[in-house]
Amino acid sequence: MTQFDWYLPVIWTGVIATAVAMYVILDGFDLGLGVLFLTTRNEKYRDAMTASVAPFWDGNETWLVLGGGGLLAAFPLAYSIIMPALYIPVILMLLALILRGVAFEFRLTAKPKWLWDLAFSGGSIVAAFAQGLILGGLLQGVTVNNDEFSGGPFDWLSLFSLMSGFGLIAGYGLLGACWLILKTGGDVQRHARRLAPLFLVAVALFIALVSIWTPIRYVHIGARWFATPNIYFLWPLPLATAALIILVWLWIARGEEVKPFVGVIGIFLLCFLGLAISSYPYLVPPSVDLWQAAAAPASLKIMLIGVAIMLPLILGYTAFVYWTFRGKLREGESYH
Numbered sequence: 001m002t003q004f005d006w007y008l009p010v011i012w013t014g015v016i017a018t019a020v021a022m023y024v025i026l027d028g029f030d031l032g033l034g035v036l037f038l039t040t041r042n043e044k045y046r047d048a049m050t051a052s053v054a055p056f057w058d059g060n061e062t063w064l065v066l067g068g069g070g071l072l073a074a075f076p077l078a079y080s081i082i083m084p085a086l087y088i089p090v091i092l093m094l095l096a097l098i099l100r101g102v103a104f105e106f107r108l109t110a111k112p113k114w115l116w117d118l119a120f121s122g123g124s125i126v127a128a129f130a131q132g133l134i135l136g137g138l139l140q141g142v143t144v145n146n147d148e149f150s151g152g153p154f155d156w157l158s159l160f161s162l163m164s165g166f167g168l169i170a171g172y173g174l175l176g177a178c179w180l181i182l183k184t185g186g187d188v189q190r191h192a193r194r195l196a197p198l199f200l201v202a203v204a205l206f207i208a209l210v211s212i213w214t215p216i217r218y219v220h221i222g223a224r225w226f227a228t229p230n231i232y233f234l235w236p237l238p239l240a241t242a243a244l245i246i247l248v249w250l251w252i253a254r255g256e257e258v259k260p261f262v263g264v265i266g267i268f269l270l271c272f273l274g275l276a277i278s279s280y281p282y283l284v285p286p287s288v289d290l291w292q293a294a295a296a297p298a299s300l301k302i303m304l305i306g307v308a309i310m311l312p313l314i315l316g317y318t319a320f321v322y323w324t325f326r327g328k329l330r331e332g333e334s335y336h
Contacts, residue, residue, distance in 0.1 A: 005297040006291075008294065008297055008300040008301065008304070009074070009075075009290040009291050009293075009294035009300070010290065011300075011304065012070065012074040012075070012290075012294070012300060012303075012304070013283070013290050015070055015074075015307055015311070016067055016070045016071055016074065016075075017272075017276060018311075019063045019064075019066040019067035019070060020063070020067045020272075021268075021269065021272050022063040023060070023061070023063035023064045023067060024268060024272070025175070025265055025268055025269075026056070026059075026060040026063060026318075027057070027060040027061055027063070027064065028171070028172045028175045028176075028268070029053070029172070029175040029176050029178075029179040029261075030053040030056070030057045030060060030124075030176070030179075031100075031124045031127060031128050031172045031176070032124075032128075032171075032172035032173045032174065032175045032176020032177065032179065033049045033050065033052075033053060033124070033176045033179070033180075034100060034120055034121045034122075034123065034124020034125060034128075034176075035121070035124060035125055035128065035169055035172055035173040035176060036049060036173060036176050036177060036180070036192070036195065037049065037117060037120065037121035037124075038121055038125075039191070039195055040191060043113070043117075044187075044188075045187070045188050045191060046117060048180075048184055048188045048329065049176075049180065049188070050104060050107070050120070051329055052179065052180065052183040052184055052329050053179075055321055055324075055325045056321060056322065056325070057104065059317070059318060059321060061097070062314060062318075063314075066314070070307075073295065073299075073303055074294065074295055074299075074300060074303065075283055075290065075293040075294055075295065076293075076295055077147060077288065077292065077293040077294075078283040078284050078288060078290075078293035080148075080149075081142060081144055081147070081148065081149045081284050081288060082138065082142065082149075082283075082284060084149045085137070085142045085143075085149045085151060085155060085156065086133075086134050086137050086138065086156050087153065088153060088154070088156070089130045089131075089133040089134050089137065089156060090130070090134060092126060092130040092133075093126075093127050093130035093131055093134065096122075096123045096124075096126035096127035096130060097123065097127050098123075099119055099122070099123035099126075100119070100120050100122075100123030100124050100127060101123075102119070103116045103117075103119035103120035103123060104120055106119075107119075107120055124172075125169060128165075128168050128169045128172045129165040129166070129168070129169055130165070131165075131168055132161070132164040132165030132166065132167060132168035132169065133156060133157075133161045133162070133164065133165045134156070135161075135164050135168065135275075136156070136158070136160050136161030136162070136163065136164030136165065137155070137156025137157075137158075137161045138156075138284075138285065139160070139164070139214065139218075139275065139278070139279065139285065140156075140158060140160050140161065140217075140218065140285075141218070141285050141286050142155070142284050142285065142287075143155060144284060144287045144288060147288070147292075160213065160217070163206070163209065163210070163213075164210070166206070167203070167206035167207075167209075167210065170199055170202040170203050170206055171199075171203050171206070171268065173195070173199045173202075174196065174199035174200055174202075174203050174264055175261075175264055175265075175268070176192075177192045177193075177195045177196040177199055178192075178196055178248075178252075178260040178261040178263075178264045179261060180192035181193055181196065181252070181257055181260055181261065182257050182258060182260075182261045182328075183328055183329050184328065184329050185328055185329075185330060193252060193255075196252050196260065197249060197252055197253075200245065200248060200249055200252070200264075203245075203267070204245050207241065207245075207267075207271060211238055211274075214278060218286075220285070220286050221278045221279075224277065224278055225277075225278070234277060237270060237273065237274055237277070238274070240270060241267060241270045241271065241274070244263055244266050244267050244270065245267060247259075247263055248260050248263035248264060248267065251263060
């Protein structure tokens with residue numbers, strides 16, 4: 001194996017991590033709008049919420065396809081273990097995403113409208129919760145013997161995975177509220193500004209709980225964070241997260257529009273980095289690392305050529321769409 005071959009799984013891990021992070025951020029705020037549907041029965045508010053993401057929400061889910069497809073192609077062993085281990089929450093997530101996608105379109109014209117509002121909100125919440133279950137189920141570890149999943153169909157179900165599910169709902173709700181602060185004005189923005197601090201407090205509590213729970217409950221994570229010299233290099237990360245949470249609170253209170261959304265993205269990225277540090281180099285904690293799970297070097301090289309072409313294109317059209325629809329959605333306006 002050449003030195004470049006050794007780095008290929010690392011590069012592919014970076015590609016998949018980028019796709020997951022982009023999905024969580026970009027699809028997170030429109031899933032969050034489904035969470036925020038429960039906070040009002042005002043149809044004008046709900047219409048403004050969906051109108052604010054109408055040009056973007058389809059493209060946002062491209063990153064989920066890239067992440068899942070990349071995992072299958074680049075790390076087939078990890079995919080073959082993770083899917084049966086997390087089959088139920090994965091299927092639940094996909095069905096919920098289908099339901100919310102149909103509801104997003106049908107609620108514009110179909111009657112009764114409240115039924116499709118309920119479907120959009122319910123699909124968004126269930127999808128967010130299922131993604132949290134997947135995250136929690138993976139972090140807590142998967143039972144593997146002879147490179148196969150050897151656990152039960154409900155191994156993913158635990159207090160930790162349930163907490164992760166509720167935490168992600170709160171996180172997406174915060175992203176959605178800050179998106180509305182950024183993109184809307186008038187009563188809708190004021191409504192979002194009232195909700196954002198509540199979701200921010202909930203997110204801060206969940207982050208603190210995960211930060212305490214994981215190193216105590218899972219020995220390998222505790223060793224990663226508290227062993228010397230790691231502790232000296234890694235502890236700035238939770239401190240930076242706490243500082244950013246305080247800044248987002250102050251920005252919301254001061255009436256800022258852009259900074260809260262950017263700050264919440266920063267919080268998500270810092271948390272994502274913390275989870276990556278806790279798990280690296282394992283794709284299937286705590287036993288299958290990225291080199292064990294990787295496809296043949298020749299396959300990784302060929303696919304990397306395709307990614308080198310397609311990833312800039314995806315980033316380019318994503319940036320183009322967001323730039324084209326960069327203005328604030330005024331009251332009564334719609335992109336539909």
